[in-house]
Amino acid sequence: MGKFFKIGCIGLVVIFLLLVVLVMFSSSDEDSEVTVTDNSDSQSDTASTEIETTEEEPAESKEVGSRSNPVPLGSTATITGNIYDEESNSFDATVDITIKEVKRGQEVLDILKAENEFNEDPADGFEYMMVTVEANVKEAGTEDFAFLISNGDFDFISEDGKTYEMISVVTPDELFEEIYSGGTSGGNFVGQVKIGEKVTLGYEDGDFKNVFFATQ
Incomplete structure (x- = not known):
């Protein structure tokens, strides 16, 4: 017993x-969920769409912000960010990131030439893509130090999954911003991509999770 x-x-x-x-x-x-806000109309300004799964498709393909389902152009992704002090201590931050506009081709080349005549033409078979991004630090673990966002935080990713090499061109209002808690700022960054190719942007958040954004 x-x-x-x-x-x-x-x-x-x-x-x-x-x-x-x-x-x-x-x-x-x-x-680990990424919250996305659709900014396409006033009725959805405060509505958040979180990851949805169905029985027909695996969760990975439906996750908002994944490469297979990137954050739509113009929508806002709320991500986790890190703020560092002078001694490299880390503070959590909640940051809204929005890809506001994407331009490419001759229009971007004209903008770059107007900014600096020594900006070179893209390589044969390639074109420039200019992205305008906005970031808002909604909350932060410190008010004394700033969240840093720059052009180097984003990757241009090709349709076949390769990351394009970074280029150096003089860009108007180039993205390199320090934003304190409650602040909003942004700027532009430029990449060189294949003509007409569907390109995705990759951003690594403070949890080392890749968040992907559509460019069209």
Whole structure:
């Protein structure tokens, strides 16, 4: 009788531990979600769309901000950011990032030439793409130090999954901003991509998670 009682107790402990593990995994999945706000009309300014899954498709393909389902152009992604002090101590920040506008081709070349006549033409088969981004630091763990966002934070990714090399051109209002808690700012950054190719932008947030944005 005592032997069976011990076995029963062990079984209950094992079941309890399994339930704890399942709850932990469930919580971590929720924390990793990217919230996206559709800015296409006034009715959706305050509406947030979180990751949705269906039985027909796996969750990975439906996650908002994934490469297979990037944040739509003009919509706002709320991400986790990091702010560092002078001693490299880290503070969490909640940051809204919006790709406001994307231009490409001859229009961008004309803008770059007007900014600096020594800006070179793109390579054969390629064109320039200029992206205008806006960032708003909604909340931060410190008011004394700023969140930094720059052109180097974004990658241009080709349709076949390759990351384009960074280029050096003189860009009007180039993105390199220090934004304190409650502040909003932005700027432009430029990449060289294949003519007419569908390009995705990649951004790594403070949790080392890649967030992807559509450019069209």
